[in-house]
Amino acid sequence: MIIRKLLTATRIILFEFIKFAVIDLTATAAIKNLFIKKFFVRRMAGNVIIYPGVRWFSGKNIELGRHVLISYSCYLDDYAEIKILDGTGIGPSCRIVTGTHNTETMDMIGRPVIIGRFCWLGAGVIVLPGVEIGDFSIIGAGSVVTKDIPAYSIAVGNPARVIKSRAVKIPFKLWSGEYINNFDNLP
Numbered sequence: 001m002i003i004r005k006l007l008t009a010t011r012i013i014l015f016e017f018i019k020f021a022v023i024d025l026t027a028t029a030a031i032k033n034l035f036i037k038k039f040f041v042r043r044m045a046g047n048v049i050i051y052p053g054v055r056w057f058s059g060k061n062i063e064l065g066r067h068v069l070i071s072y073s074c075y076l077d078d079y080a081e082i083k084i085l086d087g088t089g090i091g092p093s094c095r096i097v098t099g100t101h102n103t104e105t106m107d108m109i110g111r112p113v114i115i116g117r118f119c120w121l122g123a124g125v126i127v128l129p130g131v132e133i134g135d136f137s138i139i140g141a142g143s144v145v146t147k148d149i150p151a152y153s154i155a156v157g158n159p160a161r162v163i164k165s166r167a168v169k170i171p172f173k174l175w176s177g178e179y180i181n182n183f184d185n186l187p
């Protein structure tokens with residue numbers, strides 16, 4: 001019994017060590033992405049950029065689109081599904097949270113979060129369970145997103161409120177620095 005527990009603990013520690021060593025220490029994005037895609041997240045498209053210090057709960061419920069960028073020290077709490085769609089950038093130290101508790105019984109509840117295409121979350125944004133952020137929206141630094149945000153919005157504050165709308169222009173600069181001329185035909 002004790003030996004089995006020790007073996008399980010060793011396996012978990014080794015797996016976590018390898019996982020974060022790959023994410024934090026691999027210099028070449030291509031190799032890093034290969035490992036992340038194969039072993040650590042459910043679905044990941046091409047050209048994703050993941051900076052060091054990014055952490056997640058299990059990875060089993062994470063889906064990343066093409067040209068997604070996740071900056072330093074973000075935490076993806078994928079107790080339920082997290083989808084980050086094509087072209088979206090998540091600023092440093094953001095928290096995307098899908099797990100919560102029943103406020104009477106403390107039972108665990110999972111609610112999926114979807115962040116649309118070509119969005120930008122500034123530094124330190126917190127997205128709460130069940131929220132959907134519409135395509136092309138921007139969330140200001142330090143905001144707490146408690147409710148759905150419509151597409152093309154700029155929302156700020158705690159709780160995040162829409163302060164203006166966005167007019168998106170083509171050509172549009174991706175996080176990789178490349179320009180695109182067609183949102184439906186990404187490189």
Ligand SMILES: CC(C)(COP(=O)(O)OP(=O)(O)OC[C@H]1O[C@@H](n2cnc3c(N)ncnc32)[C@H](O)[C@@H]1OP(=O)(O)O)[C@@H](O)C(=O)NCCC(=O)NCCS
Nearest residue numbers: 090091092121122123138139140141142143154156157163
């Ligand atoms: C959201 C943001 C893009 C808005 O830019 P903008 O459209 O130029 O907006 P403005 O600067 O004109 O601000 C409009 C109002 O919103 C307020 N506001 C702007 N950003 C805010 C924020 N993050 N939280 C709370 N209020 C904010 C401003 O104080 C201003 O309020 P006022 O009308 O009462 O004066 C920008 O403020 C921001 O948060 N950028 C994120 C930067 C960042 O995190 N960088 C890290 C690298 S990814």
